[in-house]
Amino acid sequence: KSNLKCPQCNVDINPIDIQRHGTDFQYALITQMQIDQIQEQFGNAKCANCGFNNDIMDGLVQYVCMQCYTDNCLQCNGTHSIDEQCPSLKPRHPFRSKWQHNHDNDPRNNAVLTEVNKNSSEWNAIVSHMKYPPDKVLNIKRIEHNRLWDKYITYCNSLGPLLQEVQVWHGTRKTDPGLIYNNGFLKEKSRVGGCLWYAVNSSYSMNGFQHQIGNGQSQLFLCLVAGGNTTDV
Numbered sequence: 745k746s747n748l749k750c751p752q753c754n755v756d757i758n759p760i761d762i763q764r765h766g767t768d769f770q771y772a773l774i775t776q777m778q779i780d781q782i783q784e785q786f787g788n789a790k791c792a793n794c795g796f797n798n799d800i801m802d803g804l805v806q807y808v809c810m811q812c813y814t815d816n817c818l819q820c821n822g823t824h825s826i827d828e829q830c831p832s833l834k835p836r837h838p839f840r841s842k843w844q845h846n847h848d849n850d851p852r853n854n855a856v857l858t859e860v861n862k863n864s865s866e867w868n869a870i871v872s873h874m875k876y877p878p879d880k881v882l883n884i885k886r887i888e889h890n891r892l893w894d895k896y897i898t899y900c901n902s903l904g905p906l907l908q909e910v911q912v913w914h915g916t917r918k919t920d921p922g923l924i925y926n927n928g929f930l931k932e933k934s935r936v937g938g939c940l941w942y943a944v945n946s947s948y949s950m951n952g953f954q955h956q957i958g959n960g961q962s963q964l965f966l967c968l969v970a971g972g973n974t975t976d977v
Contacts, residue, residue, distance in 0.1 A: 792816055792823045843888045855925045860884040874946045887925045899970055906972035912942035914965040915953030921963060942969060
């Protein structure tokens with residue numbers, strides 16, 4: 745029996761009985777009602793890989809695209825194996841959780857520099873790590889860049905248990921820091937040794953590697969670096 749209900753008496757409607765005892769028009773009407781009811785249970789989802797519009801049952805969180813057969817996830821609107829935990833369910837990195845802008849829906853993929861509130865826990869932790877007189881630190885900006893962060897966290901995940909994340913310093917001398925926070929650190933731009941150089945102590949970077957901005961002031965990067973792969977420098 746169908747779960748269609750009569751709008752007058754609310755009893756179940758059996759399409760077979762309508763076909764046997766009713767008119768062709770009545771049977772066609774009931775059949776269309778069944779199709780409409782089934783379609784109401786489906787939604788539309790665009791494949792994150794090929795853009796094909798899939799009809800899927802309401803309530804599903806994962807499906808396989810009928811066009812390219814890619815596993816899609818509706819929780820993160822991305823593609824990953826059905827057996828893999830959705831990234832949206834994984835706890836966010838402490839640094840990423842501090843971001844104040846909704847970069848997930850920002851198509852620009854630009855770097856956003858956000859002022860860190862003076863004497864906040866974030867500010868105090870950075871000043872403490874710098875081991876520099878607190879009154880000498882005038883300004884701290886958090887660099888938020890969705891595309892670069894996605895590349896970084898993907899690399900971190902690829903290291904698995906080998907991951908050793910550290911906070912280290914980097915000075916750009918006469919190079920505009922914007923070239924780095926907009927494009928990331930590029931090994932091919934390295935002038936010495938074909939690798940990226942960082943300092944454990946800020947005093948090393950402040951001894952000739954800092955970026956001078958005038959009035960006796962200078963800038964440094966405090967960088968998150970994913971170590972663990974000794975062959976990737």
